[in-house]
Amino acid sequence: MLTTILINIGLVLGLVIGVPFLFIILLSLINRNTKRQIATTFGINGQLYFGFLGIMIHETSHLVAAIIFGHKIDGWRLIKFPSAEAPTLGYVHHTWRQNSLYQNMGNLFIGVAPIFGCCLAILFSCRLLLPEIYQTITHTITGTASLGSLSLPVNHWGSALLFIIIAANICIGGFDLSRSDFQNAEQGVWQAAFWLVLIAIVMSLLPFQLGFFNWLKQVISVLVVISLFNILISIIVNLLFRIR
Structure with missing residues (x-):
């Protein structure tokens, strides 16, 4: 039983924190x-x-x-033109109670939220x-299909091209976490890890643990x-902006 619990703890921490952070x-x-290449060229x-x-x-x-985790929003702007004095392209200023485990844990998810949002x-x-x-x-998540059944949209090349353009725009502007984003996320790592370990232990003791962990893997x-896919699009876009 102890071995199973330890394996499940490692599985939850690896899948929920480790894998996403690698891609982040x-x-x-x-x-x-x-973005540096774009700023230099255009x-x-x-x-x-x-x-x-x-x-x-x-x-x-x-x-x-930030709203989900109960932080106070002091100011926000979804997009703005940068300047030498204020080079940011947008911002969300928020504060939280230092003695709140939930709000402190939220810093991790607030910091990395753009990855999931994008x-x-x-x-x-x-x-x-x-x-x-x-x-x-979506059928893969429910277990009624596998990712191996994915196929190219042979009859929808126009829609596929539009999708790639939208995805490229989202990749360029959305997936660049700033230093402050990472610093904010670091403040909630230990609190989030504590709750994930607790969830892993509890789920390991329940009769439907196998279904839960299989769902998490899916x-x-x-x-x-x-x-x-985002990494592939990001690499292609990066190479295109290097050609000038």
Whole structure:
């Protein structure tokens, strides 16, 4: 029993924190460099033109997560033109009670919220433009299909092209976590880890633990597929802006 609990703890921590953070770091590094290339070629405002959707989703994700975790919103702006004095493209200023475990834990999810928000936005775009692929992905979560059944949208190249353009815009503007985002997330790591360990222990003692952990694996597998797609799009966009 102890061995099973320890394995489940490692599984939950690895899937919920480890895997997402790996993609968070990779996506941030690639798209930060892309925005630097854009600013060099098209000027500092070029980041808005090529990534305005992603920027707004980025800040909206921070804002929604902060509200969910009970933080006080002191000010926010989803998008703005940067300047030498204020180079940010948007912001969400929030405060929290230092003695609140829940609000402190929330800092982790508030900091990394743009990654999940942008992934959901891309998934929603897929639902609108490529419904067959979207259905395969969602059926994977419910266990009624596998990701191996994904196929190219042979008869929907126009919708596929529009989807890629939207995804590229979201990748450029949304997946670049700032240093303050990472610093904010670090403040909630230990509190989040505590609750995840507690959840893993409790679920390990319940009769439906196998179903829960299989469901968690399926959800993370979908996140991995979407993140790999985002990395591919981010790399292609980065290479395109390097050619000048």
